[in-house]
Amino acid sequence: MSESLAYLAGVLDSDGFITIRKHSANSDFSASLTFSECVGVGQTSDAAVTLFAEQWGGNVKLRSRKADGDWRPMYYWVITNKKAAQCIRDLRPWLRVKARQADLVLALRTSKELPQGETRTVPCGIRSRALNPAIFAARDSYFTAI
Numbered sequence: 001m002s003e004s005l006a007y008l009a010g011v012l013d014s015d016g017f018i019t020i021r022k023h024s025a026n027s028d029f030s031a032s033l034t035f036s037e038c039v040g041v042g043q044t045s046d047a048a049v050t051l052f053a054e055q056w057g058g059n060v061k062l063r064s065r066k067a068d069g070d071w072r073p074m075y076y077w078v079i080t081n082k083k084a085a086q087c088i089r090d091l092r093p094w095l096r097v098k099a100r101q102a103d104l105v106l107a108l109r110t111s112k113e114l115p116q117g118e119t120r121t122v123p124c125g126i127r128s129r130a131l132n133p134a135i136f137a138a139r140d141s142y143f144t145a146i
Contacts, residue, residue, distance in 0.1 A: 008055065009094030011048045016041035018088060018101035020108055020143045021080070035112075035139045037085045037105045040078035049075045056087045085109035104142045111139055 012018070021036045043049050046060055053060050056079055064073040079087060088095075088102045095102050111119075114135075122130040 004051075004055075005090055006094040008048070008051060009091040009096075011043075011052075012039070012041060012091060013095055013097040015043050015048075016098070018098050018105055018146075020105060020146050022140070022143050033136075035108055035143055036080045037082075037088070037108055038078065038080045039084040039087050039105075040076060042074045042076045044072045044074055046075040049077045052077045052087075056083055056090075058083065082109075101146050104146045108139055108142045111135060111142075 017038075017040055019038050021038050022033055023036070024033060041049050041052055046062075049060050052058070058077055058079040060075050060077050062073055062075055085105060085108075088105050092099070092102050092106070119132055119135045120130060121132040
């Protein structure tokens, strides 16, 4: 198993990405932002990309260009949030190039796993609480650093 994970970590280091997405949590309240862990791989062959999907779920999608040119079709696999964090946790011992990004994503996941009573402390309506500004600042710093 560890040999397979080491191989997949190498693929992720060379042909993948680890990032944090910041987006509106609710279209009615654009000031309400949330942060999502994201990991993905793209290659012109589906062999290694399919191994990621088999290990952590998600789908492999084929993207091709409509215009002629010297661009080949690419197979992509992307997962987010808890699944992405688990993938990164599993591969972290072997990551070299993307180790810093992996650590930032894992720090975000740790922050997101805190009880809501500790993170949502600012009253913002009837029976509702907003994310504590210090927690938001920490998550935003992970996003900026990545």
